[in-house]
Amino acid sequence: MNRRDALKASSGTVVMALAASAGLLRPEFAVAQEWNKTAFDSKSLNEVVKALGGTAAVESKDVFFVNAPDIAENGAVVPIGATSKIPNTESISILVEKNPNALSATFTIPDGTEPTISTRVKMGQTSNIYALVKADGKYFYAVKEVKVTLGGCGG
Amino acid sequence: MADPMRIRAQLAGDKIDVRVLMAHEMETGQRKDAAGKVVPAWFIQSVSATCNGKTVLSAQWGPSISKNPTLAFRFSGAKVGDKVVVTWVDNRGDKRSDEATITAAS
Numbered sequence: 001m002n003r004r005d006a007l008k009a010s011s012g013t014v015v016m017a018l019a020a021s022a023g024l025l026r027p028e029f030a031v032a033q034e035w036n037k038t039a040f041d042s043k044s045l046n047e048v049v050k051a052l053g054g055t056a057a058v059e060s061k062d063v064f065f066v067n068a069p070d071i072a073e074n075g076a077v078v079p080i081g082a083t084s085k086i087p088n089t090e091s092i093s094i095l096v097e098k099n100p101n102a103l104s105a106t107f108t109i110p111d112g113t114e115p116t117i118s119t120r121v122k123m124g125q126t127s128n129i130y131a132l133v134k135a136d137g138k139y140f141y142a143v144k145e146v147k148v149t150l151g152g153c154g155g
Numbered sequence: 156m157a158d159p160m161r162i163r164a165q166l167a168g169d170k171i172d173v174r175v176l177m178a179h180e181m182e183t184g185q186r187k188d189a190a191g192k193v194v195p196a197w198f199i200q201s202v203s204a205t206c207n208g209k210t211v212l213s214a215q216w217g218p219s220i221s222k223n224p225t226l227a228f229r230f231s232g233a234k235v236g237d238k239v240v241v242t243w244v245d246n247r248g249d250k251r252s253d254e255a256t257i258t259a260a261s
Contacts, residue, residue: 108214
């Protein structure tokens with residue numbers, strides 16, 4: 001993304017996110033970093049990649065899921081872990097395709113931290129999940145289907 | 156003020172294994188109450204972990220993270236006795252910060 005695109009996006013959050021990921025902001029400001037609403041409102045992998053400032057993501061065998069189940073009995077609590085073997089991994093995002101909004105979380109990985117994270121997400125229904133990795137400014141992903149027998153959104 | 160987080164930071168080899176359990180409703184904004192009104196979204200938006208003044212992980216979360224979120228990650232460059240500080244901020248502006256001391260592997 002060049003400067004003109006960044007200005008065009010003009011939501012401010014994008015610029016902030018870029019500035020933060022480029023290390024222009026000091027770490028103590030990272031907490032106050034503005035929440036990327038555009039990305040969290042996105043409905044698909046491609047939209048999320050664009051909202052995060054990329055153009056397209058390619059599937060990669062160097063991105064793995066760890067702990068992610070094939071079948072989740074309870075969609076309210078689905079453990080998801082993701083790891084990346086791609087050098088210079090900058091961030092890892094978790095997406096659930098069929099949730100009302102696809103993006104669940106974006107983790108920024110500084111130097112010295114292993115590009116492996118795990119957390120728990122809610123899934124409304126059986127869906128593909130994506131682990132989206134940003135490395136050297138490029139986006140890579142892995143995909144896996146998780147079957148849900150009891151939904152976690154709504155009630 | 157929200158309930159404290161439970162944080163475990165343990166030395167594993169040359170890395171620090173950090174596990175965090177936060178107490179938070181993580182309301183999605185999709186659910187309706189008995190009267191049919193939408194329950195407003197209430198969720199943690201950003202999380203950061205620091206050790207010795209250096210950020211070791213930061214994250215932005217959406218409402219689809221599970222209630223009482225957990226988080227696990229590993230980093231290097233710290234020793235037993237150092238403190239890991241985890242801070243979250245939710246979409247109402249509530250904030251909570253807790254710390255744990257790195258322990259040796261048992």
